[in-house]
Amino acid sequence: MFEALETGKFLSDKEFERRGAPLRQQLLKTQFELAARDLPVIVVVAGVDGAGKGRLVHRLNVWMDPRGIETNALWMHSDEEESRPYFWRFWRKLPPRGEIGVFLGSWYTRALRTALDKQPDSEWRAHYLKQVNDFERMLIDDGYRIVKLWLHVGRETQRQQLTEEAPQKQQNPRVGADDKLWWKAYPKVLQVAQDIILQTDTGGAPWHLLEAEDRNYREVAAGEALLQAMRDHLQRPGVDRRSSGTVDPTPVPADARQPRVLDTVDCTASLSKDKYRKKLNKYQARLQDLSWRAHRERRSFIAVFEGWDAAGKGSAIRRVTGAIDPRLYHLVQYAAPTDEERAHHYLWRFWRNIERDGRATLFDRSWYGRVLVERVEELASPGEWQRAYNEINLFEEQLVEHGVVLAKFWIHITPEEQLRRFHEREQTPHKQYKITPEDWRNRDKWHDYERAVEDMVAHTSTRHAPWTLVAGNDKRHARIQILKTLCKALDAAL
Template structure:
């Protein structure tokens, strides 16, 4: 891949001077068209060999384009806060919204490349990193992001010459550090690892553009033209039709038996036994959560279930065991305008807690395969691919020491009707019932099928579902607390 970049590409200054003004104007026009359309975001990755012109290119783009719609992220060494969350968390937080262009100077490629050269990762770990990146970029593109990846290359001989020239000039000496020379000593190792990384991650959705960095004029014009072509092409495709799903449709079992309607909903706990049992498990949970920080762990609990199944009551019994400084409850509803301008999982990634903390989701990222599927709020292509995106998301959480517990609170259709009617008649419960709840109830069978598909496709060894028989509220609350305690204990052991 790098051989094609080592051809000694050059552009004379007169040619550059003639080509630069119209290119700059066209780029600015395209940028404003993107900003006006607000239908997709643009991400530009700038990576490559030291001294190959990465910084100069970022500065050039900032000069050529309107900085109001161009956000540059210099992704250096992770902070303490960032290290306590999954590696991709800091990149999710920095994603540009629709209509904006984000430039990543240093990206999700830096850690796996440097880590492999330094011996922090073996070949298997590097491959795992790369597959995570491929999934991430595929998801971004599927969500409509225009992803343009530039790798700036120099031969070993030219890099040495470039570093010496920069170091010799008093005005540019600051650009060359001891770390640059240290990396130069490992040029061959970096090249071998980088070659593998680029070949693995140059996909149809997100190909790499390798730019020879020797000649500034050539480098600048190539980057500008590649970016302009990508922007113009995407702008012309704004009227594209919805992607079709060619996979066989998901169907219910022909005998109508499923994981929900075979649950024993007669499970119960007497009120007289409830108080002491509640005190026991809340105390146990409190002691376990105190250990999260020293064990470098975080806890995320997801609560899904039928309307009126008791999600709120279960969450209150969990928080009743915790110090208010340790936890947050995220109540998930319809996405805001800010959230709609980002990839779907963005609004959940930003709430992932650091070590020692607890986050409880009252509804969650599963809305895409439940309400959005049933109510046709998103195209079939989006919710069908969401199963894989969710599994990848949860795997990243668990791999980075997040204890993940997922609950589906299940009640019978008759029990739900009883609770709905009670909410309408009891004054202090009226706020809990809405017309939307009744509309959802009318689609019980469709939701039941969606829930069964969700559990079947996202129940994994590392992120299992716990089905809670919730016709009896006391039993359901204790089962939730007991499961959280057992999950934490098993993780700590």
């Protein structure tokens, strides 16, 4: 999850100006439109300490009209609050219709704090997060829009932030008294954070996961997420449209090329033919053993293959199927849905192909189509693909709970390598069928896909079902990486 939020995104001051100015204007305009229509918005600013949450809240107050914003910094609790049911403190701070309530320190703080407990009570947390979901659902049903921003920084940045700010804090010893605790517990905090995000990343109130190392970047990214959500809110069905005209369609300036999680993949990785032979034999033999063992123990496994066009999915899958007895696996390939499939929930066509215990299912493209091609090609609405992260996590949770071993591969190649392969396909008679005009069209949207892959990894790479980003420029390396990962996953589970 968080690996996609430590890629080094930043904006120069000049770029910040270029994008901040129109953003500010449009935020303000949208704020007034929401006010005119009596539509309330709640902004939750959450994340690890030292991620600049306070500064972001300040920025939002600068960018918008503070008369319509109420900022609630709930970091110390009065005895008035302590002596009433916990949510009382939030109920009394809810913004009225037409206004914006910003919560710095929210109903998520209490859940995150459990990371500091000696023995975090995960049953209690599950119960509490259910109350959080119920609370948000109630507000959404009542016409509120809840925008949840999660700001993430790496451990080192957190340390720096907390140290740099230390002098100010000495003026008030109560502020930051916990800093050291938080920093020490950082790995556990991330685990709890992932748990919280997964359990509360609902269709009605999805999380926006933001990389927060760079102040310029995080503020623009947060502002843009907020603007988009506020605009969606104006469009929601059932909202009174009589007043004040239509939604401003002006797009905000495009996101400049930013470092992406895919940039962390080492595309120079390669393997000599010789070494490849040896490793291929070794891992195929191991996979064969393991798949029989899984069969005997009635455990099933599922491998998901996604990746760029021409990344080598097909040939990698063949190396996997080559190692497994045909009686033990089922390979399913997904293109456009059939009529019958279209008449059901989009997950239906994947559920129907789950093999029984003791067998493997290999997915050549998968349910991730919803947040990749369907998102980029606008075959799914923003609401549909945004809530799909949660739907997918719930689906995979059920698989894993049942005992399925799940591995997910994104085979990554560079655009240059893709171009080389496209040309090669065009020039090789028996490969020409593999290259279509659609491949070239998809290539034009490389940037959009990169962004979609990044969000996908951020939202769905979980402890239970992590993504493996495969370095695919060298096909031999890619195949071995996949076989090895599969063997390791099976080995750990059996």
